[in-house]
Amino acid sequence: MSQSVEPAPVALAVERARPPMSPFRRFLSDYAEDRVAVAAFVVFTIILALAMLAPLISPTNPYDLRSLSILDNRQPPGAQSMRGITFWLGSDGLGRDMVSAILYGLRTSLFVGVLSGIAALCLGMAIGLASAYFGGRFDSLVMRLVDLQLSFPSILIALMLLAILGQGVDKVILALVMVQWAYYARAVRGSALVERRREYIEAAQCLALSHWSILFRHLLPNCMPPLIVIGTLQIAHSIALEATLSFLGLGLPPTEPSLGLLISNGFNYLLSGHYWISTYPGIALLVTIFSVNLMGDRLRDVLNPRLQK
Amino acid sequence: MTVFIIRRLLQSVLVVVAMTLIVFFGVNVIGNPVDILINPDCDKICYAAAMKALGLDLPIHEQYFIFVKNVLQGDLGRSFILGIPAIKLIVSRLPATIELAGMAMTMTLVFGIPLGLWAGLRPNSTSGRMIMGFSILGFSLPTFWVGLMMIMVFSVELGWLPPTGRGDTVTVLGLPFSFLTLDGLSHMILPATNLALFHIALVTRLTRSGVRETMLMDFVKFARAKGVSSTRVIFVHVLKNILIPIVTVLGLELGGLLAFAVVTESIFAWPGMGKLLIESITLLDRPVIVGYLMLIVFMFVAINLAVDILYSALDPRVRVQGSSR
Numbered sequence: 001m002s003q004s005v006e007p008a009p010v011a012l013a014v015e016r017a018r019p020p021m022s023p024f025r026r027f028l029s030d031y032a033e034d035r036v037a038v039a040a041f042v043v044f045t046i047i048l049a050l051a052m053l054a055p056l057i058s059p060t061n062p063y064d065l066r067s068l069s070i071l072d073n074r075q076p077p078g079a080q081s082m083r084g085i086t087f088w089l090g091s092d093g094l095g096r097d098m099v100s101a102i103l104y105g106l107r108t109s110l111f112v113g114v115l116s117g118i119a120a121l122c123l124g125m126a127i128g129l130a131s132a133y134f135g136g137r138f139d140s141l142v143m144r145l146v147d148l149q150l151s152f153p154s155i156l157i158a159l160m161l162l163a164i165l166g167q168g169v170d171k172v173i174l175a176l177v178m179v180q181w182a183y184y185a186r187a188v189r190g191s192a193l194v195e196r197r198r199e200y201i202e203a204a205q206c207l208a209l210s211h212w213s214i215l216f217r218h219l220l221p222n223c224m225p226p227l228i229v230i231g232t233l234q235i236a237h238s239i240a241l242e243a244t245l246s247f248l249g250l251g252l253p254p255t256e257p258s259l260g261l262l263i264s265n266g267f268n269y270l271l272s273g274h275y276w277i278s279t280y281p282g283i284a285l286l287v288t289i290f291s292v293n294l295m296g297d298r299l300r301d302v303l304n305p306r307l308q309k
Numbered sequence: 310m311t312v313f314i315i316r317r318l319l320q321s322v323l324v325v326v327a328m329t330l331i332v333f334f335g336v337n338v339i340g341n342p343v344d345i346l347i348n349p350d351c352d353k354i355c356y357a358a359a360m361k362a363l364g365l366d367l368p369i370h371e372q373y374f375i376f377v378k379n380v381l382q383g384d385l386g387r388s389f390i391l392g393i394p395a396i397k398l399i400v401s402r403l404p405a406t407i408e409l410a411g412m413a414m415t416m417t418l419v420f421g422i423p424l425g426l427w428a429g430l431r432p433n434s435t436s437g438r439m440i441m442g443f444s445i446l447g448f449s450l451p452t453f454w455v456g457l458m459m460i461m462v463f464s465v466e467l468g469w470l471p472p473t474g475r476g477d478t479v480t481v482l483g484l485p486f487s488f489l490t491l492d493g494l495s496h497m498i499l500p501a502t503n504l505a506l507f508h509i510a511l512v513t514r515l516t517r518s519g520v521r522e523t524m525l526m527d528f529v530k531f532a533r534a535k536g537v538s539s540t541r542v543i544f545v546h547v548l549k550n551i552l553i554p555i556v557t558v559l560g561l562e563l564g565g566l567l568a569f570a571v572v573t574e575s576i577f578a579w580p581g582m583g584k585l586l587i588e589s590i591t592l593l594d595r596p597v598i599v600g601y602l603m604l605i606v607f608m609f610v611a612i613n614l615a616v617d618i619l620y621s622a623l624d625p626r627v628r629v630q631g632s633s634r
Contacts, residue, residue: 151613156568163590164335240451247453282454290449
């Protein structure tokens with residue numbers, strides 16, 4: 001008689017397949033792999049919060065003329081004002097607290113940069129999509145225009161437009177949009193030309209959907225990744241461009257001082273050794289631009305399908 | 310080839326004509342310059358006389374035709390402020406700008422290519438990484454702020470270099486040049502470095518990526534297998550192959566240097582065309598603004614045309630694509 005020995009059931013370490021990550025979660029975890037990029041994101045969030053909350057957190061209102069005292073002008077960092085407020089970063093030629101001026105300046109710079117970036121994105125996107133989808137004569141006309149515009153440096157086009165339009169927030173935003181739309185248009189057209197030949201577009205056309213719905217509900221979402229990258233980098237670019245134009249005295253009017261204008265004001269005092277009036281707004285500008293650029297660089301790696309694991 | 314050149318030439322002419330239209334009509338929308346020029350006590354008759362003297366009473370299209378006719382004769386009108394011909398004023402400022410741009414371009418070549426070569430041949434070394442880090446900074450830093458910081462450090466704190474002006478000049482062929490005197494050269498270092506910084510970063514990155522790609526090519530391996538020395542491989546075989554894109558980009562960047570000179574000249578009070586433009590915009594000196602814009606557009610179109618033709622001569626693929634359209 002043979003004894004049949006039942007093999008004792010071995011408890012297998014059952015490893016459950018993890019549920020598939022949602023695309024957004026995967027994007028987040030990919031982005032977070034780079035420490036520098038995470039730091040850039042944190043820094044940018046702080047800057048954004050400071051800019052938005054400027055009226056609540058800044059020690060003084062730098063544009064309330066009644067609270068200014070000419071006796072406070074050009075105080076070095078750490079000095080006490082006549083009213084007992086400490087100027088942590090010094091004061092400018094009119095006796096304004098630099099911390100408050102920088103917070104308000106950041107607000108204006110970010111507002112102009114982000115708004116013009118978004119407006120240019122929308123305009124460029126619509127033109128680029130239409131150009132790729134309809135093709136033909138419209139396409140070649142648009143692309144000639146884009147080539148022509150991109151062959152001139154953006155600062156020159158902006159100077160030309162502002163020489164024509166004059167000063168003002170609306171005019172600066174308009175000039176920045178006119179300078180930037182071409183980048184978006186070309187990028188969207190490039191990716192839309194590839195996507196257009198895919199089967200889902202054919203399927204949508206067979207369903208006799210309207211041009212409008214094919215363009216914006218089917219084609220556009222699939223062209224988004226490169227746009228997000230360009231958008232981020234362009235926002236940094238437009239903040240820098242606005243600051244440059246304001247520095248030259250062609251951008252925002254003195255009633256709405258951006259960082260560029262603060263730096264420009266400080267320029268007058270630079271040669272007499274009052275370094276803080278130009279330096280600190282410049283550092284604020286630099287940190288903003290740098291953090292946006294670093295974020296853009298990381299997004300480019302994360303959203304690039306060729307580098308996808 | 311001839312067809313290609315003619316096509317590009319026609320396109321360029323079209324661009325220039327379009328620009329005269331945009332610039333002229335655009336600039337005429339700006340506030341009336343008579344308002345700031347005349348005496349506030351001036352009555353209506355005197356006002357009308359001032360308008361007439363400047364030709365501003367005519368309908369705008371007539372003003373445009375007169376403008377085009379004058380431009381073709383090389384006359385861009387007289388500066389409202391200084392009363393001398395605008396074109397003369399602009400041309401008198403041209404050598405300073407060209408000198409500054411030329412110096413910046415030289416610095417770009419002298420620093421950009423060797424740095425790029427170094428970083429490309431040792432991509433993982435500390436020095437290579439540092440060069441790339443600096444090039445990212447060169448891209449991100451706003452030019453005007455770097456200029457201010459340079460003045461602060463080198464002129465105010467250290468007192469090594471003068472912050473503004475052109476210094477002593479030497480007249481060669483009737484044109485004043487700064488780079489021939491020691492004083493002029495010391496005035497030039499800061500503005501030229503400021504202007505070149507962005508372009509050095511650009512050329513460094515271009516050279517680096519070119520070197521990294523070319524070093525993996527078969528002809529480099531073959532040259533090495535043949536026993537060619539590394540110096541010769543790098544400076545003859547590799548450099549020759551990466552120079553075509555670099556030369557093209559530099560050609561196009563020459564225009565960029567002229568445009569960015571506006572910023573640099575304003576900071577360092579360098580008496581060039583760019584500073585003239587900013588002054589004219591603040592004073593609403595219309596003929597000078599129009600003249601500057603026309604001249605810079607013309608220079609740009611000419612540079613782009615030259616680069617395109619050169620490129621098509623160097624790379625036959627461009628030519629074929631251009632004429633098949």
